[in-house]
Each structure stands twice: as C-alpha cells, then as structure tokens.
Amino acid sequence: MTTVAYSSPFVPAEWIAAHGLRPSRLQLRPARCEPAAGVVREVCPYTRAFVGAVLSGPASLAVVMTTTCDQMRHAAELIERRADQPVFLLNVPSTWQTAAAGELYLEELRRLGRFLVQLGGTAPSPGDLANVMLAYESARTSLQDARESMSARQFAEAVGAIDGCQGPSRSWKTAPPGRAGLDVPAFQEPHPSGWGYRPTRQRGPAHGQAARPAAGGIPLGLVGGPLLMSDCAMLDLIEQAGGRVVLDATESGERTMPGAFDRRAIRDDPLQALADAYFGTIPDVWRRPNDGFYEWLGHELRARQVRGVLLRRYIWCDLWHAELHRLREWSPFPVLDLDACHDENGSPGRTAGRIEAFLEMLA
Amino acid sequence: MNRTARRITLNEWDRRYAELCAAGLREPDYGGPLRRHVDDGDLRLLKLRMDDSAASLRLWNFLLTEEERLHRARAEGKRIVGVMKDLGTVPVMAYALPECVAFYPDGAWWIPCVMERSAGLLDVADSLGIDDSFCPVRAMLGAFVNEAHFPIPEMLTCSVGATCDDVSAIAQRIEALGFPILWWEIPHRRRPDPEEAAVELPGEFRAPQSQVALVRSELQRVGRALEALTGQRLTQRRLSAGIARANRVRRCLAEIRRLAFTASACPLPALEMLIAEMLAIHFCSDQQEAICVLEELLEEVRHRVDAGTGVLPTDAAGVFWVNPVADLRVMNLLEDAGGRVCGTDYLFCHALDPIPEDLPPMEALARTALADPMVGSSADRAGRICEDVRRFGAEAVVISHVPGASHCAMEGAVIGEIVRTRLGIPVLEIEVPPITDSMEPTLRTRLEALVETVVNRRRR
Numbered sequence: 001m002t003t004v005a006y007s008s009p010f011v012p013a014e015w016i017a018a019h020g021l022r023p024s025r026l027q028l029r030p031a032r033c034e035p036a037a038g039v040v041r042e043v044c045p046y047t048r049a050f051v052g053a054v055l056s057g058p059a060s061l062a063v064v065m066t067t068t069c070d071q072m073r074h075a076a077e078l079i080e081r082r083a084d085q086p087v088f089l090l091n092v093p094s095t096w097q098t099a100a101a102g103e104l105y106l107e108e109l110r111r112l113g114r115f116l117v118q119l120g121g122t123a124p125s126p127g128d129l130a131n132v133m134l135a136y137e138s139a140r141t142s143l144q145d146a147r148e149s150m151s152a153r154q155f156a157e158a159v160g161a162i163d164g165c166q167g168p169s170r171s172w173k174t175a176p177p178g179r180a181g182l183d184v185p186a187f188q189e190p191h192p193s194g195w196g197y198r199p200t201r202q203r204g205p206a207h208g209q210a211a212r213p214a215a216g217g218i219p220l221g222l223v224g225g226p227l228l229m230s231d232c233a234m235l236d237l238i239e240q241a242g243g244r245v246v247l248d249a250t251e252s253g254e255r256t257m258p259g260a261f262d263r264r265a266i267r268d269d270p271l272q273a274l275a276d277a278y279f280g281t282i283p284d285v286w287r288r289p290n291d292g293f294y295e296w297l298g299h300e301l302r303a304r305q306v307r308g309v310l311l312r313r314y315i316w317c318d319l320w321h322a323e324l325h326r327l328r329e330w331s332p333f334p335v336l337d338l339d340a341c342h343d344e345n346g347s348p349g350r351t352a353g354r355i356e357a358f359l360e361m362l363a
Numbered sequence: 364m365n366r367t368a369r370r371i372t373l374n375e376w377d378r379r380y381a382e383l384c385a386a387g388l389r390e391p392d393y394g395g396p397l398r399r400h401v402d403d404g405d406l407r408l409l410k411l412r413m414d415d416s417a418a419s420l421r422l423w424n425f426l427l428t429e430e431e432r433l434h435r436a437r438a439e440g441k442r443i444v445g446v447m448k449d450l451g452t453v454p455v456m457a458y459a460l461p462e463c464v465a466f467y468p469d470g471a472w473w474i475p476c477v478m479e480r481s482a483g484l485l486d487v488a489d490s491l492g493i494d495d496s497f498c499p500v501r502a503m504l505g506a507f508v509n510e511a512h513f514p515i516p517e518m519l520t521c522s523v524g525a526t527c528d529d530v531s532a533i534a535q536r537i538e539a540l541g542f543p544i545l546w547w548e549i550p551h552r553r554r555p556d557p558e559e560a561a562v563e564l565p566g567e568f569r570a571p572q573s574q575v576a577l578v579r580s581e582l583q584r585v586g587r588a589l590e591a592l593t594g595q596r597l598t599q600r601r602l603s604a605g606i607a608r609a610n611r612v613r614r615c616l617a618e619i620r621r622l623a624f625t626a627s628a629c630p631l632p633a634l635e636m637l638i639a640e641m642l643a644i645h646f647c648s649d650q651q652e653a654i655c656v657l658e659e660l661l662e663e664v665r666h667r668v669d670a671g672t673g674v675l676p677t678d679a680a681g682v683f684w685v686n687p688v689a690d691l692r693v694m695n696l697l698e699d700a701g702g703r704v705c706g707t708d709y710l711f712c713h714a715l716d717p718i719p720e721d722l723p724p725m726e727a728l729a730r731t732a733l734a735d736p737m738v739g740s741s742a743d744r745a746g747r748i749c750e751d752v753r754r755f756g757a758e759a760v761v762i763s764h765v766p767g768a769s770h771c772a773m774e775g776a777v778i779g780e781i782v783r784t785r786l787g788i789p790v791l792e793i794e795v796p797p798i799t800d801s802m803e804p805t806l807r808t809r810l811e812a813l814v815e816t817v818v819n820r821r822r823r
Binding site for chain 1: 528529539573580742777
C-alpha cells in the first residue's frame with residue numbers, strides 16, 4: 001500500500017510521486033450524513049463525502065489535507081481521531097502578497113516531504129523531482145491541447161486521472177516527458193498589471209489562442225469548488241441541453257492546474273519551482289484578497305468567447321456562496337447558480353430544469 | 364450594599380435607577396437609565412433580566428454607548444481602526460498609539476439580537492446574497508453598507524488563514540464593496556515536530572518557533588500600517604505600555620471570573636459576565652474606561668462574595684459554556700432553568716490570558732495571537748476546556764453552536780467526545796440564533812434536562 005490520498009489542488013501530486021508513493025486525489029461520491037463520524041449538520045457535501053470516503057473506503061497509507069477551507073481543516077482533525085491512517089494537514093496561507101506567505105508554503109512542502117519519508121517514501125534528488133514535475137506538466141499540457149475534442153465529462157475525468165492514481169501516463173499524453181529546459185513552454189514573467197501571482201502557465205486551448213466555440217453548443221464557463229463524481233451527470237446534462245463547457249474553472253478542472261514551471265528554477269531548485277507554480281499561480285476564491293481569481297476568470301471567459309457562466313456550489317460552502325452575488329455583478333455574462341446539497345431526491349430534476357431554462361435564455 | 368443581589372427586568376430597573384439616583388449615584392458621562400436604550404431601538408433589553416448593581420448599570424451603559432463613543436472619537440480627529448477576526452491582539456497594538464481607537468466590526472453580530480432585527484442589517488446582508496446559511500456575523504456587512512451604526516474605519520485589518528470561512532468570506536465581500544482591508548496571516552497552530560524548535564504560548568499551548576516568527580512578522584506589517592495611519596512610531600516602549608494596560612484588564616477579569624465561577628453563591632449573572640469578558644477584546648473602544656468599569660465590577664463581586672450573597676440559588680448546577688451566544692437571552696434561560704455559568708470559552712480565551720511582559724512585545728503578541736483557541740485544533744481547545752472545568756468545578760458542559768458557522772459543524776463532536784472521556788460529565792449541544800423566542804420552549808427544556816441530570820448525579 002503506497003497510496004497517499006489527498007483533497008486539494010494545492011497538494012502537489014508531483015511531490016508525493018517523487019517520493020516513490022502514489023498520489024491519489026480522491027474522486028468522491030456523495031455521502032449521507034453520518035452522525036457516528038461526527039459530521040452532524042451544516043457540513044458541505046464535499047467535506048462530508050471526503051470524511052466518508054476516508055473512514056469507510058479502502059485504506060490508504062496516509063491522508064493529506066489542507067487549510068484552504070475551514071470545514072476541511074476541522075475535518076482533518078475528525079479523520080485523525082477516527083481513522084487508522086495518519087493525517088497530514090498542509091498549511092496553505094490565505095494571503096499571497098508577502099514573501100513570508102510563499103516561504104511558509106515552501107516550508108510546508110518540506111515538512112510534507114519529511115512526513116512522506118517517515119511513511120516509507122524516499123527523499124527525491126533534485127533531478128528526480130524535476131523529471132517527475134516535467135512529466136506531470138507534459139501530461140497537463142497534452143490534456144489542455146486535447147481539450148477541444150473532449151466532452152466536459154471526458155475532460156473532468158481526465159483531469160481526475162492525472163491527479164488520481166494514474167498519474168501523468170495516459171493516452172492523451174502525446175509527448176514524452178521532457179527534460180529540464182527542453183521542449184517545454186517558456187516561462188512567462190508575471191503580468192505587469194496583475195495581482196503579482198498571475199498564472200505563469202499559459203492556459204486554454206492551443207496555449208492561449210482564442211478558442212473556437214464548438215459548433216452547435218453555447219459556450220459556457222463552469223465555475224466553482226470541487227466536483228463530486230455524480231456531477232459528471234450534470235456535465236452531460238449541460239451538453240444535452242445545448243451547452244458546451246469551454247472553460248472548466250471548478251476546483252476539479254483546469255483552473256487549479258499549476259502554471260508552467262520556471263525553467264531556470266527547475267534546474268537550480270526544483271522544489272522552489274514547484275512551490276512557485278502551485279502557490280503562485282492557482283487562482284481561488286479563498287485567497288485574500290481574491291481579486292486574482294476574477295482577473296484570471298475574466299481573461300479566460302473572454303478568450304473562450306463564453307456566453308454564460310454556471311456556478312456550481314455546495315450548500316454550506318461559505319467561500320463560494322459568498323462570491324455568487326459578486327460574480328453576478330461582475331460578470332458581463334449571465335450567471336446561473338447551481339446549488340447542490342446531494343441530499344434531495346429531486347435534485348437532479350431541479351438542476352436539469354434550471355440548466356435547460358438558462359440555455360433557452362441564451363439561445 | 365446590604366441589599367440582596369437580584370436579576371431584574373427593565374421595568375424593575377426603572378425603579379432601581381431612581382433608587383440609586385436618590386442614594387447619590389454618580390455616573391460617567393455615558394450614564395443614565397437603561398430605558399433610554401430601548402427608546403433608541405435596543406428592544407431586547409425588554410426581554411432580559413439584568414443584574415441590579417450600580418456596577419452592572421455602568422457596564423451596560425458602557426456597552427450600549429459604544430457607537431456614540433466611536434462617532435465622538437471620529438469627531439475629535441482620532442484614527443479609527445476596524446479590526447476583524449483576531450479577537451484581542453491588534454487592538455492592543457492600536458491602543459498603544461496615541462489618538463488611535465480600535466473596534467471589532469464583527470461585533471455587529473449582536474446588533475440583530477439587541478435591536479431584535481429592527482435595524483435591518485440581516486436584510487441588507489440577504490440582499491447582497493449573504494443569507495442565513497452564514498453565521499450571524501453577516502450583520503457586519505449590513506452595517507458597512509448602511510453606515511447607520513459604527514463610523515467607517517480609516518483602516519481595516521482582518522486575520523485570515525486558520526479562521527472561520529464565514530468572517531473571511533464576508534470580509535472579502537466588504538473589501539470588494541470598496542473598503543480596503545489589510546489581510547494578515549494566522550496559520551493553523553500545529554504541534555511542533557519532535558526535533559523542531561518550539562515555544563510555550565499563553566494558555567499552556569505550544570507552537571513551532573517558525574510559526575511564531577511568521578505571526579510576528581505579520582504583526583510587524585500591521586504595526587507599520589498603524590504607524591502610517593497615525594503618523595506615530597509604534598515603539599517598543601509604547602507597545603510594552605500598551606501590553607501592560609491590556610494586562611490590567613485581563614488580570615481584573617481573571618479575578619472576576621475566579622470569584623464568579625467558584626463562589627458558593629453566584630455573585631454575578633452569566634449575562635453580565637459575558638459582557639465583561641467581551642471588554643477584553645477591544646475595551647469597548649475606550650481602554651481606560653474599560654479598566655474603570657471592570658474594577659468597579661470586581662469591587663461589587665468581591666463585596667457580594669464576602670457577604671455571601673448571590674443572584675442565584677446556591678445549589679444551581681455549574682455549567683461550563685462553550686462559544687458565545689447570538690441571543691443574549693439564552694444566558695438568562697440557563698439561570699432560569701436552574702443553572703449557573705462556571706467557566707467559559709467564548710472563542711477568545713487568548714484575550715483573557717496575560718500577555719507575557721518578559722518578552723520583546725511583538726514576540727509576546729505573536730505568541731498570544733497563536734494561542735487563539737480557533738487557530739488550533741479542537742482537541743487543544745477541549746484540553747483547555749477540561750482544565751478549566753476542573754479548576755472552576757463545573758458539573759456539565761454546554762456547547763452552543765453558532766448557526767451557519769464553519770467551525771461549529773464538527774468541533775462539537777471532538778470537544779464533546781474529549782470532555783466526556785476525560786471528565787465523565789454531561790455535555791449538551793444547542794444552537795442559538797440571534798432571536799430564540801420561537802424556539803425558547805425547546806431550548807428551555809434541553810437546559811432543564813441538563814440541570815436535572817447534574818442534580819441527579821450529585822445524589823449518586
């Protein structure tokens with residue numbers, strides 16, 4: 001058993017894999033409220049599902065969680081008290097504008113490394129780490145290149161496969177892993193007018209070129225937190241109703257893929273390059289301030305000629321719920337709120353009806 | 364002072380105020396009958412039972428005139444700092460500077476209760492998409508938008524990181540509405556690794572030295588912003604003096620708590636104790652007056668203890684209370700049910716512990732900030748609760764959930780489990796919204812059942 005389960009895109013799978021362990025970002029099914037587990041009420045369905053999966057699913061070597069969401073922070077403690085496997089809580093700073101915040105994240109990765117070694121992993125050499133990083137980056141780049149030819153479900157599942165146990169070795173990977181400094185996109189300087197942590201990875205189809213909306217589908221942006229496996233049905237619903245997700249900006253999608261690794265840093269200090277790419281480029285609503293999220297989203301929505309935005313959020317998720325009103329006021333495109341509690345028997349029908357009405361309005 | 368101490372209604376307070384005046388009551392400039400606050404909209408006072416002492420009258424008047432005090436400070440040209448979330452640390456820095464006043468906009472969470480929702484703050488929050496799935500702290504958003512309560516501060520700070528999502532998300536909305544915020548990081552307090560340099564924190568917690576260093580650097584950043592705002596240097600000398608003043612408040616409160624929680628006859632009701640403890644956070648916008656208010660309260664408590672008089676029956680069930688209540692009336696309910704408060708964790712224990720005075724002041728403040736029960740694990744928090752339960756002799760624990768609060772969904776399970784295992788005493792979990800009138804019978808029944816359980820355990 002070498003699998004290390006984790007919950008957040010701010011846990012670099014590369015770092016776990018470089019230690020010779022199998023990173024697995026859990027793909028979750030909705031779980032019922034389980035009082036015995038201590039998850040009583042007012043818990044978002046994702047957190048509940050994560051707790052349920054760890055406590056009742058196949059045991060992993062360890063679980064890595066983060067502080068990016070307060071419910072998950074508390075869930076880490078609950079799991080630690082009830083599960084057999086050790087739990088590592090990675091402190092991911094909410095602030096990003098100071099050097100100290102970046103240093104804290106880097107130091108937390110080093111602490112995670114020591115934890116992985118204690119589990120039986122092997123501390124990687126800089127070269128080994130760089131190779132793993134480039135393999136993951138290559139897989140992500142290939143996946144983005146193939147984005148346009150995939151359905152929303154296929155893309156979400158493919159992202160999940162990279163983050164999951166399968167790692168970067170999948171069929172959409174068209175190029176072999178490059179070596180440091182070779183056959184990989186050039187590092188971009190931070191955006192001069194941006195939030196300082198502008199994504200360095202070129203995102204989107206064909207590396208930033210304006211995407212062509214697929215024929216017959218209304219181009220949509222899907223925004224929100226992590227998806228559950230059952231949400232793939234929602235992705236199908238969107239396409240069946242005449243929409244096409246050209247931007248998956250959920251936590252499970254391309255928004256949370258790290259930016260391109262700094263080619264100089266990856267030679268000199270690959271762990272620093274890893275930390276910079278993850279902490280320095282992934283936009284999210286929990287960051288303070290979170291203007292970078294809107295800056296990134298605005299750029300991507302325009303580049304992909306989106307006509308409508310779907311916000312997928314869970315009941316009791318304050319972080320996304322609080323942004324709904326702001327997103328509606330900010331967005332030049334209509335925004336549809338898709339709240340989910342995953343406890344309602346009638347939920348799929350309700351969601352379908354809302355999506356259909358939204359797309360009829362956009363047509 | 365020979366009269367019997369009692370909890371009295373507002374109508375009774377009208378008569379009591381006349382008695383006190385006739386007896387030569389001397390009040391500060393914010394003094395006066397409590398009735399006038401009802402006329403100003405503080406309708407909840409009509410449903411509360413309050414302590415009948417002159418010291419408590421001063422305490423209530425001090426609390427209920429804070430907005431006027433802030434507006435007066437603004438008119439006098441003082442610099443006003445709105446401090447969010449950290450509950451007790453940044454105000455010590457702000458009050459170390461001359462002509463600087465700090466307060467917690469989060470404190471607006473009690474306005475819907477005190478004004479029985481007549482201020483409409485929750486409606487404003489609703490209209491901005493912050494509905495009742497959020498903690499009642501959402502009232503703060505309404506107060507920023509309608510500007511009908513506190514003056515808009517010239518500087519806003521908010522600690523983030525290991526904090527509840529509600530405040531963080533709502534503060535972000537406030538910033539997006541055009542109120543810039545200085546965000547500073549407070550990391551989740553973790554156990555030091557075996558070979559890692561660690562330091563002791565107030566409250567007997569331990570943290571890695573590296574975390575303390577991070578918080579210290581963040582507080583220094585806040586300090587530089589305060590200096591820029593006020594044009595004054597936040598020197599070590601000023602900070603040390605500020606810490607000494609804060610500690611005077613904390614020492615006074617510590618003694619009030621010890622006496623109130625351990626005396627055989629409870630000398631001060633839970634409601635006044637809650638308000639008194641709150642003064643430790645930001646001194647109700649006047650540090651010097653807060654000290655005077657608390658010292659008079661301590662004198663009253665000492666007098667009652669010495670005289671053997673109290674506001675509750677001597678056999679009242681001792682309850683340790685976890686988390687503040689959104690509806691103040693619930694503190695009355697506990698006492699009406701036959702209980703008394705013997706120990707509290709209102710989420711700001713770190714604001715009650717003395718700040719170390721034998722350390723460089725910023726280091727001392729960093730350690731204090733990291734001792735916040737909210738930034739550590741619930742197990743840490745439960746450990747401290749258990750210690751305090753033993754110290755104060757509480758016989759049961761009430762975990763009062765704040766509706767919608769991100770930390771409340773799971774912490775109760777951990778705290779309850781640890782308390783039951785270590786102490787073997789009853790634990791009751793309840794949820795308290797800003798107005799509990801519609802659910803009062805249920806709450807009362809649950810609290811009565813807890814008290815009966817405690818009484819039955821005494822007979823064993």
